[in-house]
Amino acid sequence: MISYVLxxxxxxxxxxxxxxxxxxxxxxxNGSLTxxxxxxxxxxxxxxxxxxxSSVNPREIKGPHIHTERNSYFVCIQGKxxxxxxxxxEYLEIESSEQNPVMVFVPKxxxxxxxxxxxxxSKVLALADIAWKPNDNEMKNIQFDDYEWKKWNE
Numbered sequence: 343m344i345s346y347v348l349x350x351x352x353x354x355x356x357x358x359x360x361x362x363x364x365x366x367x368x369x370x371x372n373g374s375l376t377x378x379x380x381x382x383x384x385x386x387x388x389x390x391x392x393x394x395x396s397s398v399n400p401r402e403i404k405g406p407h408i409h410t411e412r413n414s415y416f417v418c419i420q421g422k423x424x425x426x427x428x429x430x431x432e433y434l435e436i437e438s439s440e441q442n443p444v445m446v447f448v449p450k451x452x453x454x455x456x457x458x459x460x461x462x463x464s465k466v467l468a469l470a471d472i473a474w475k476p477n478d479n480e481m482k483n484i485q486f487d488d489y490e491w492k493k494w495n496e
Contacts, residue, residue: 354427355436356385356445358417376443378417379469385445386415392473396466398423398458401495405455409448411480412472416456417445421464426489428453433489438466453484459494 359377364370379386398404406426416425422439425446438444448454458464472480 354434354447356415356447358443358445360443376417376419378443378445378467379415386469386471388413388471390415390469390471392468392470394468394470394474395419396468398456398464398466400458400461400463403455403457403491406453406484406486407455408453408482408484409450409470409480410482411450411478412470412474413450414448414471415445415469416448417443417467419443419465419467421458421460421462423456423458423460423464423466424494425454425456426486428486433486453486455486457491457494 361375361377362371363373363375365372377383379390381389396404406428416438418438418440420440422437422441425436425438425448427434427436427446427448429452436444436446438446456466
């Protein structure tokens with residue numbers, strides 16, 4: 343078994359900057375811009391070597407699993423997901439959504455999963471400090487047998 347030591351919930355989540363964007367003609371709000379990463383912010387300890395988007399269908403779970411070599415940052419960019427992170431004998435739950443973009447840090451060796459609590463497909467942007475390669479075998483699937491997944495289907 344891989345050992346891990348976690349911190350508090352707020353050590354794993356980063357509230358992201360979100361700015362309204364405006365039409366160049368009349369200045370009405372035409373959308374928004376969310377800052378995920380800037381090299382000068384230093385909110386990510388090791389610069390990303392891989393960035394990808396993962397989708398998860400409504401009420402479906404990705405994981406739980408452990409990445410043995412890579413640290414990952416995740417933010418929901420469409421829909422709403424709950425990240426479930428196992429911290430010794432408890433589970434930390436962190437919500438991220440397109441309305442409330444919270445970036446979640448999952449250190450290597452820490453068990454995690456995420457569940458889409460939306461009625462539509464959700465998309466999660468991931469930034470990893472090690473690039474994935476086919477057959478690298480650095481991910482280990484595990485079970486959260488004592489976690490109440492059913493509460494998200496209510």
